[in-house]
Amino acid sequence: MGISINYYTLLSKVVLKEPHPSDYPGLLPSFDPNAFASRDGSFYRAESLLTYVNRAIARLESELEVKEDSPAIERKDFRFLADKKIRAIAERDYLEIQRAHIAQCWKSVIILAGSLIEAILTDCLTQKKREAQSATAAPAGKKTLEVWDLSQLINVAVELKLVTSSVEKLSHSVREYRNIVHPGNEVRKQLVFGQEEARIALEVLHIVHRDLSQ
Structure with missing residues (x-):
């Protein structure tokens, strides 16, 4: 299976153009168009090109992956x-909560923080x-x-x-965490959540941890 020169020229400009040395130095595998050409140079081998693309994607995904020992992750x-x-x-x-927050998975942050x-x-x-x-606030019969x-x-x-009273004051976005697990509840109760609610949920978790670990 081959790719015509004209099609490959367009492909190389749009997708496989080798980055400037200042862009992601050493990240992508080196790209030599001649390595993918047929013997007579009339076409380029699609299988080889796809192999290169897969290698490049794998390297990018590996670079973007959040590691446990990353400075962004705290134990x-x-x-x-x-x-x-x-x-x-x-x-x-x-x-897991921190990974979800970094990935901007706000619903996951709220659910995980609430359950924790x-x-x-x-x-x-x-x-x-x-x-x-x-306690006075203890539920009757439970x-x-x-x-x-x-x-x-x-x-x-x-x-x-x-825990300090700030937990009670800030916890409104966390108290309903069980309800947003099910899409039906989310629709019926018109629950709204996003980055701000996730940030508050994480803050409440940090306050609870701080107060109880002292």
């Missing part, structure tokens, strides 16, 4: 959590179960903390002074 200490399994999940999900805040507060309130259950929703967990944690 946090969750040793204040009593449940070792929850601790491992928290460490994993915190990295809920897990953290449930663990910490369980360590003070008696005080939590007798003795099991695992069935409390995020709003109830936040209200009790604020009342017990485990």
Whole structure:
């Protein structure tokens, strides 16, 4: 299978033009048009060109991929959590939240941050179960903390002074995180979320972590 010279000339100008040395130095594999030409130079081999394109794309994707050790990714200490399994999940999900934020996946950030805040507060309130259950903000008839929703967990944690009141004030964009999991709820309740809501969700998570890790 070959490509005519005219078509290849257009292709090389639009897609396969070798970048200027100042553009991504050393990133793309070197491009020599003669390496893809037939013996008589009348056409270019499409298979070879596609191989080059695939190699170039692979290098670009590898360069753009966010690594765990990237300066943009931060690890946090969750040793204040009593449940070792929850601790491992928290460490994993915190990295995932940051990747989602970098990728501008705002819905994912809100859902992951909300679920992580809920897990953290449930663990910490369980360590003070008696005080939590007798708190004024504790939901009536719900003795099991695992069935409390995020709003109830936040209200009790604020009342017990485990977290600052700023968590309660800023948490509105996170409290409905369960509802946006399902598109139907998102449509029926006309839920709106974006970069700002994701930023606030991440900020609330950071405040909760700061307050409980001290």
